[in-house]
Amino acid sequence: MELERKLMVHYSHPRDFPFWIQRNGHNSLNTPGWHVHEFVELIFVMDGQATHLIQDAAFDLRAGDVFMINPGEMHEYALKDNQRIEIVNCLFQPDFIPSSLLHEMQLSDSLDFFYVQPFLNGEARFHHKLNLQGEAAREAMELLEQIEREMGRRHSGFQSLVRLKMVELFILLSRHYDTRGEHSGARSTSELLVRRVCGYVERHYNQKITLALLSNLFHIGERQLNRQFNKHIGTSVIHYLHRIRIDHAKRLLADTDEKISVIAELVGYEDPAFFTKLFTREASCPPGKYRETIRPSPNRQ
Structure with missing residues (x-):
């Protein structure tokens, strides 16, 4: 099996700001094969259906699904002849959220979709996956569109706005991850x-x-x-x-x-x-x- 390695230098991000956002559409004839990357990838499914293969686990995808792919994790999409999928990808380095921001904004218990869910084992990760519907999905998409505009315009201060909007997105995702009872796997607060x-x-x-x-x-x-x-x-x-x-x-x-x-x-x-x-x-x-x-x-x- 040929494995493609994707690096941040492959994308047209600003040299001093390793972050990238893009929309992708895939069908059975146009889908990336098995690959790994050095960065974190946030995937938001806008529309369609597919199967997402991550390491040795398979997840059925539908509109509203949100996934985090860690650096070094092998994954690909599998689509049947009549399937298509439209997604938004955010690519960034693991330390994209500075420790100083965590401390100043007291966020250590508000970002579990970034710090907890992506590190669950395969079975728990499947049962704890996040699907947004209705207002929650619209809010997430609005934030992604704002980030997309900032990255496109690159006006003064866009890096700070993108970082803050990504933090807002992770707070939103973590809130829904929490309220859906996804912490049931944790046997205690400690x-x-x-x-x-x-x-x-x-x-x-x-x-x-x-x-x-x-x-x-x-x-x-x-x-x-x-x-x-x-x-x-x-x-x-x-x-x-x-x-x-x-x-x-x-x-x-x-x-x-x-x-x-x-x-x-x-x-x-x-x-x-x-x-x-x-x-x-x-x-x-x-x-x-x-x-x-x-x-x-x-x-x-």
């Missing part, structure tokens, strides 16, 4: 809090993250946060952060030719020596050896 923190770490892993920062953002004491992580995840917050960073480093080692020091910086480590030590502990071999193993040279094939 587990939902841990899921939110995990989602934040997934989105911002390449930035400076400390226990104090997370404690401040999510309004919980540092010791209590670590206790809840150990209870629900089985590890400390910082070890979970390292695990996420090492997973992303493995992907970069496999898919790029970047130097080890560059990869260390890309996943959030300023000290390449510390990164190498940590990677070796987590992966049972140094980064260079891991790359050799995962990408054998032609001479050894």
Whole structure:
């Protein structure tokens, strides 16, 4: 199976603002095959029907469905001869919503469709998918059209307006995700809090993250946060952060030719020596050896 890799540089976004919005129409003769991308993709289904294949799960799509695709997730659409689908795609980097905005606007418990739902496992993700109808669908579409206009005109301050309108959209989506009882899978308030923190770490892993920062953002004491992580995840917050960073480093080692020091910086480590030590502990071999193993040279094939 040939897998296409999509990068933000493939789209005509402003150089200093890696965000893109577009409308796409697909039928059985015109549909993207299996692909992955480095960015987050928000998909809003305007009209039509299709099947959306994400990793090893299949979802029937209809008007009003909203999906989030994470970086590195493999997906495609499947349409029968008589099917068509019209969608809006928003493409952006995982850390599109700044931590400062989360803090200043007190949004840590208002963006669960961005920080929680996309990280559920396949079965839970299917049962917790979001479908908007009536006024909710119109409100979402109006926001997307406003974002589309701002990106088209690119007047002064458009970046800030697009970012704020995307935050408004995520609040709207999270509100409907919450009111539909989609948190029923969370067995307790503390587990939902841990899921939110995990989602934040997934989105911002390449930035400076400390226990104090997370404690401040999510309004919980540092010791209590670590206790809840150990209870629900089985590890400390910082070890979970390292695990996420090492997973992303493995992907970069496999898919790029970047130097080890560059990869260390890309996943959030300023000290390449510390990164190498940590990677070796987590992966049972140094980064260079891991790359050799995962990408054998032609001479050894």
